[in-house]
Amino acid sequence: MNPAPPVVVSGVSKTFQRARDRSPVEALKDVSLNLRANTFVTLLGPSGCGKTTLLRMINGLIKPDSGQVLVFGEPPKPGPRIGFVFQSFRLIPWLTVRNNVGFGLSLQGVDQGEKNDRVEYYLKLVGLSRFADVYPHELSGGMKQRAALARALVTEPEILLMDEPFASLDAQVRELMQMEMMRLWSERKSIVLFVTHSVDEAVIMADQIVLMGPRPGRIVETIDVTLPRPRWDAEIRMRRDFVELRGYLWNRIREMVMRDPSSDFYTGESDSI
Amino acid sequence: MATGLKASMITVYRLLAFVLFLLLWWVISLVVGENLIPTPLSTLSAAQYLIGDGRIAQPLLSSLGVYCSGYALAVVVGIPIGMLMGGIRDLGRTLDIYVNALMATPRVAFIPLIILFLGLGPEAKIAVVFLGAVIPILIGTYSGILNSDAELIEMARSMGATRSQIYWRIMLPGALSFVVMGLRIGATIGLINTVVAELYTAASGLGGLLALYGNTFQMARYFVVVLALALIGGLVSQGLRMLENWASRWRVTTAGN
Ligand SMILES: Nc1ncnc2c1ncn2[C@@H]1O[C@H](COP(=O)(O)OP(=O)(O)OP(=O)(O)O)[C@@H](O)[C@H]1O
Numbered sequence A: 001m002n003p004a005p006p007v008v009v010s011g012v013s014k015t016f017q018r019a020r021d022r023s024p025v026e027a028l029k030d031v032s033l034n035l036r037a038n039t040f041v042t043l044l045g046p047s048g049c050g051k052t053t054l055l056r057m058i059n060g061l062i063k064p065d066s067g068q069v070l071v072f073g074e075p076p077k078p079g080p081r082i083g084f085v086f087q088s089f090r091l092i093p094w095l096t097v098r099n100n101v102g103f104g105l106s107l108q109g110v111d112q113g114e115k116n117d118r119v120e121y122y123l124k125l126v127g128l129s130r131f132a133d134v135y136p137h138e139l140s141g142g143m144k145q146r147a148a149l150a151r152a153l154v155t156e157p158e159i160l161l162m163d164e165p166f167a168s169l170d171a172q173v174r175e176l177m178q179m180e181m182m183r184l185w186s187e188r189k190s191i192v193l194f195v196t197h198s199v200d201e202a203v204i205m206a207d208q209i210v211l212m213g214p215r216p217g218r219i220v221e222t223i224d225v226t227l228p229r230p231r232w233d234a235e236i237r238m239r240r241d242f243v244e245l246r247g248y249l250w251n252r253i254r255e256m257v258m259r260d261p262s263s264d265f266y267t268g269e270s271d272s273i
Numbered sequence B: 001m002a003t004g005l006k007a008s009m010i011t012v013y014r015l016l017a018f019v020l021f022l023l024l025w026w027v028i029s030l031v032v033g034e035n036l037i038p039t040p041l042s043t044l045s046a047a048q049y050l051i052g053d054g055r056i057a058q059p060l061l062s063s064l065g066v067y068c069s070g071y072a073l074a075v076v077v078g079i080p081i082g083m084l085m086g087g088i089r090d091l092g093r094t095l096d097i098y099v100n101a102l103m104a105t106p107r108v109a110f111i112p113l114i115i116l117f118l119g120l121g122p123e124a125k126i127a128v129v130f131l132g133a134v135i136p137i138l139i140g141t142y143s144g145i146l147n148s149d150a151e152l153i154e155m156a157r158s159m160g161a162t163r164s165q166i167y168w169r170i171m172l173p174g175a176l177s178f179v180v181m182g183l184r185i186g187a188t189i190g191l192i193n194t195v196v197a198e199l200y201t202a203a204s205g206l207g208g209l210l211a212l213y214g215n216t217f218q219m220a221r222y223f224v225v226v227l228a229l230a231l232i233g234g235l236v237s238q239g240l241r242m243l244e245n246w247a248s249r250w251r252v253t254t255a256g257n
């Protein structure tokens, strides 16, 4: 028999109770997902379909109401083995870039010498060595996200959860960061679960795309991406299989959004467009 | 460089404003009459006399003693209690309505009670200053911790931070600017209460001199005391502003680079 995959999500549901007279939200319903070692998985789906909830659950920040999440065979606990990168960077404003990157190591009480070496290494890896001693507010958006990435990488996690990490960057910086991320990942593979709203981003980065749908949050489809790597040249976006996959995903998401009564684009039950 | 130029312009403007203020003072004193509002010059000569005679030194020291003791006590008590109330949620929820009620009560109302317990000496005065300063310091600390950034806390949690690590590394440093704000408000109220205490208990210090000169219409000397109080207030708030700048140094762009 094959060994169990490192991350196993089986039949997980989560409902959030809300303040009086508002109905509870089924953020996730019967979600099952396995993540294989060394795969880059992108999680794609309309707003509110439970992507962030699923990430927080795999990190161990929240527990499922029913079903089970196993990471390396155990219920997950937040810690250095599972990195988390957030859309809003979440750098600590009163710490320098160096100390932000070293934050996880200092939580674990790693000794000063080793900590410095590792921080130095990851600062260099993301190209921030020159900015080690400045405070986050002096950095551009792209630099902030690279600092946040270094902070997540410095504990050398086996699983990296990324929640729309590039969503607040402008289009050019975003594409550069995608390339950067793929370079980092190809140098040191790990499981990456990467949430995005961008179909292009989902396709270009992924070994596997997990498509989710809203209300209740669920997995609609899982697609393996067989485009060859590396994918840094622009030609990749002109390949026929890229264009077809992209078109297909677009249509699926559009359908979901238009059939969702609580979305801004709801067009009624019949889809006549 | 442009900002340096601007800063020196501000200094010039400030001097101009000071000269303008002196002029205005002088004109008013001429219009109202020198026996009600002394001219700047006669105030200056009164100051020279009071300082030279050593008559202001002792009250000044006595006021500063009361003020500093009461304020120091308020810092030493207010910050830790605020930290406890912020760190232990249930304790904070239990106590905060009482603290807020105390904040809203004019604390001068407690002076008769304090006199009853501590008499009219320096202990009572220090208690009045303490009571005025401690509540804003406590509330500043407490609300700073309550206002901590939920996103940063979640980030720290996702990295496996323990509750105490989150408290010491995220919540408390994040509360610093609120603490300093509490310290500033506490310093102002403390100074007010110093004078109030000196007027209401055994008259002494600068407050005592205010009463003495005010009641006997020695207006030039009275003005010297008022200016001395203004000077203390100005120095204290300048010192705390420096503390504030230090506490928020990460917000300010460092030179160079
Ligand atoms: N702590 C919470 N309390 C109440 N409701 C919540 C909570 N967290 C999430 N929800 C609700 O659960 C649903 C799924 O939320 P989630 O944040 O996982 O969606 P998402 O797919 O990440 O959306 P987006 O793309 O907008 O980030 C939403 O309807 C949201 O309002």
Ligand SMILES: [Mg+2]
Residues within 6 Å of the ligand: A051, A052, A053, A163
């Ligand atoms: Mg989300």
